[in-house]
Amino acid sequence: MRNQSTRRGFLKAGFAGGIGLGLADFFAMKSAQADLKQYANFEGTAKNVIFIYLPGGAAHQETWDPKPYAPVEYRGPMGSIETNVSGIRINETLKNTAKVMDKITICRSMTHGEAAHERGTHNMFTGYRPSPALQYPSIGSVISHELGPRKNLPPYVCIPNQPNEFAGTGYLSSSFAPFSLGADPASNGFKVRDLNLPGGIDDARFTTRRNVLDRVNNHFLAKEAADNLDALNSFYDRAYSLISSPAAREAFNIDAEDGKLRDRYGRNQAGQRLLMARRLVESGVRFVSLTYGGWDMHNSIENSIKSQVPSLDQGFAALISDLSERGLLDETLVCIASEFGRTPKINGNAGRDHWPKVFSVVLAGGGVKGGYVFGSSNSTASEPEENPLSVMDWATTIYHTIGIVADKELMAPGDRPIEIVDGGKVRKELLA
Numbered sequence: 001m002r003n004q005s006t007r008r009g010f011l012k013a014g015f016a017g018g019i020g021l022g023l024a025d026f027f028a029m030k031s032a033q034a035d036l037k038q039y040a041n042f043e044g045t046a047k048n049v050i051f052i053y054l055p056g057g058a059a060h061q062e063t064w065d066p067k068p069y070a071p072v073e074y075r076g077p078m079g080s081i082e083t084n085v086s087g088i089r090i091n092e093t094l095k096n097t098a099k100v101m102d103k104i105t106i107c108r109s110m111t112h113g114e115a116a117h118e119r120g121t122h123n124m125f126t127g128y129r130p131s132p133a134l135q136y137p138s139i140g141s142v143i144s145h146e147l148g149p150r151k152n153l154p155p156y157v158c159i160p161n162q163p164n165e166f167a168g169t170g171y172l173s174s175s176f177a178p179f180s181l182g183a184d185p186a187s188n189g190f191k192v193r194d195l196n197l198p199g200g201i202d203d204a205r206f207t208t209r210r211n212v213l214d215r216v217n218n219h220f221l222a223k224e225a226a227d228n229l230d231a232l233n234s235f236y237d238r239a240y241s242l243i244s245s246p247a248a249r250e251a252f253n254i255d256a257e258d259g260k261l262r263d264r265y266g267r268n269q270a271g272q273r274l275l276m277a278r279r280l281v282e283s284g285v286r287f288v289s290l291t292y293g294g295w296d297m298h299n300s301i302e303n304s305i306k307s308q309v310p311s312l313d314q315g316f317a318a319l320i321s322d323l324s325e326r327g328l329l330d331e332t333l334v335c336i337a338s339e340f341g342r343t344p345k346i347n348g349n350a351g352r353d354h355w356p357k358v359f360s361v362v363l364a365g366g367g368v369k370g371g372y373v374f375g376s377s378n379s380t381a382s383e384p385e386e387n388p389l390s391v392m393d394w395a396t397t398i399y400h401t402i403g404i405v406a407d408k409e410l411m412a413p414g415d416r417p418i419e420i421v422d423g424g425k426v427r428k429e430l431l432a
Contacts, residue, residue, distance in 0.1 A: 041146060044403030045367025045431075046333040048281035049143070051289045052274070052316070053163065056296030057120065057359075059342035059352050061381050062305045063091050064360035065108045073345050074380045076352075077302045085371040093309040096317035102371040103320050103329065104364040105430060109375025109384040112340070112391050115354045117296070118166075120339030125166040127395030127406075127421045134412060137170035139395060140287040142420055144176040146404050151284030152248040154179035159273045159290035167289060171412040178289065185254050186272035192252040195242055251283030252276075264318045269293075271315035278319055281332055286402075295338055299349040320364055333366025333401050344382035358384050361394065366401045369432050389427065396424030401431075 059076075061067060066080035066089055080089040083101030090098060090106075097104075112129075114120045119130050126136040137145070140156040149155045158167060158178040169176045182193035242248050250256065254276050265271035270292045277288040292312060297304040316336070323329040341359025342352030358377045364370065375387035396406040399420065406424055409417035 040405045040408055042403045042405070044401050045330070046365070046401040046403075047331040048285065048328075048333070049139075049287045049366070049398065049402060050274075050277045050281060050319070050332060050334045051139070051287065052277075052334070052336045053124070053289065053291045054293055054295045054312075054336065054338040055121070055163065055291055056294050056338070057117070057340045057342060057354055058295040058338040059297060059301060059305070060108070060358070060360040060377070061342065061344075061352070062297075062301060063094070063309065064106045064362060065377055065381055066091055067379065067381050070380055076346055077350070078305065088371075088373055091305070091309065093305060094313045096313045100317050100320045103324060104334075104362055105369050105372040105374055107361045107363065107374045107389050107394070107430070108358075108377050109387050110341075110359050110361050110389045110391075110394065111384050112356050115340065115356050117339060117354075118164075120354075120356060121164055122166045123391045124337050124339055125164070126170065127391055127424065129391075134418070135165075135170040136418075137172045137176070137410075138167045138178075138289075139398060140167065140178055140289055141169040141172055141176040142399075142410070143287045143402060143404065144178075145172055145410070146408075147286055147402070150286060152242065152245040153251055153280070153284045154242075155286040157181070157280055157285050157288050159276055159288065160184045163289070163291045171418070172410065181252070181276075184269060184273070185276040186267065186269045190254065195249050195252060248283075251280055251285070254279060261322070264322075266311055266314040266318070268311045268315075270311040271318065274315040274319045275322075278322055278328075282326065282328060297342065298347065298351040298353055301342075301346070301351045304351075323365060329365040331366065333368065333398065334362075334364040335398065336362040341381075344380045355382075357382065361389075363430065367432055368401065368430050372430075374427070374430055387429070390424070392421050392424030393427050394424075396421045397427050397430055400426045 061076055062078055067075050068080050079092040081092050081098055082089055083098040085101045088101055112123050114123055122130040125138045128136040144155040156178040158180045160183055161180045162178050183190055265275040273290045277290055280288050293308040323332055340354055340356035343355045347353055375389055376385045378385040399406040406421040407419050409419055412418045
């Protein structure tokens with residue numbers, strides 16, 4: 001796709017030269033077109049996104065796409081259960097999620113061709129296949145770039161930390177990087193780093209230091225326009241907004257949540273990270289990315305699933321119900337994804353290996369349907385059977401819900417316009 005686009009560009013450049021425009025003029029026109037597209041955003045059905053990432057490659061057969069009638073070597077050792085939507089079955093460990101199936105959509109036909117962890121992860125965080133020539137920005141950084149901060153809070157937050165390099169800014173300025181908590185909300189004495197003034201520094205002294213810092217930064221910015229200087233100034237601005245705003249700091253105070261609600265989510269990593277995500281989007285953060293567990297289950301998949309899924313099941317079902325009860329689900333898109341699925345047949349170690357040909361993702365709220373299954377895999381969960389869902393279409397649909405036109409062009413180094421997503425389309429079948 002990218003090579004075709006490049007050829008089209010040079011053909012257009014050659015044509016432009018024939019009517020008196022040089023390459024410099026052509027690229028200036030392309031840059032102006034990209035600038036015009038900056039204003040094409042619209043009001044989407046979602047105001048916020050919670051992106052739940054399961055690193056390692058979660059098995060679709062042991063989560064969202066069980067095959068109860070397949071031969072045992074494909075079906076695996078685990079059973080499935082009915083949900084509150086007739087005809088939709090999920091893994092036996094997802095007992096709580098089964099009760100909120102009417103509020104979620106399972107996409108069972110996700111597909112791409114990347115079987116390596118790093119490449120699959122890049123796909124799912126950026127909407128692009130990896131390229132040796134360019135590092136693409138994550139969905140969170142694009143949303144930060146396009147929509148900016150709200151209520152003195154960072155637009156993009158990672159819980160507990162930025163999970164990988166592909167969750168970063170790519171070719172965009174580093175000022176659109178995520179704010180990371182730096183600690184796990186489930187830990188005793190949880191405290192978000194950098195939100196409090198150092199010992200011995202009161203508000204007046206902090207303000208004086210801030211004014212001095214502004215003068216120094218402005219001096220250097222006047223002499224040199226550089227991303228690292230501009231980004232550093234942006235980071236200071238956002239840090240100052242956080243530290244100086246009690247309401248913004250309070251957004252990170254998970255101890256303010258009712259103890260019974262914390263119990264409802266689960267006093268574990270999955271539950272408390274999901275509760276923190278809800279707290280942050282309710283306060284004004286636009287995109288929250290969180291990771292949970294390890295899903296690279298080459299061995300003993302039954303034991304591994306029984307170890308990992310119950311906490312996720314409890315926390316996810318609590319999140320969906322809590323958002324719904326607060327009137328936030330319609331404006332908050334919740335996604336569960338992993339870099340790929342697992343092999344159709346159980347291997348010799350009672351596990352499954354990497355398999356990108358088909359796997360499942362979950363969507364809820366934010367203008368997508370509830371009680372719905374999009375697409376299907378075949379009888380052995382080895383390939384899409386109906387409605388294959390590409391990463392580009394999935395990412396484009398996410399951007400659409402939050403009001404960003406995915407074929408808008410952003411400027412990469414060298415004044416090179418790059419579409420936010422190349423070749424994707426909105427899958428309207430997913431939308432309510």
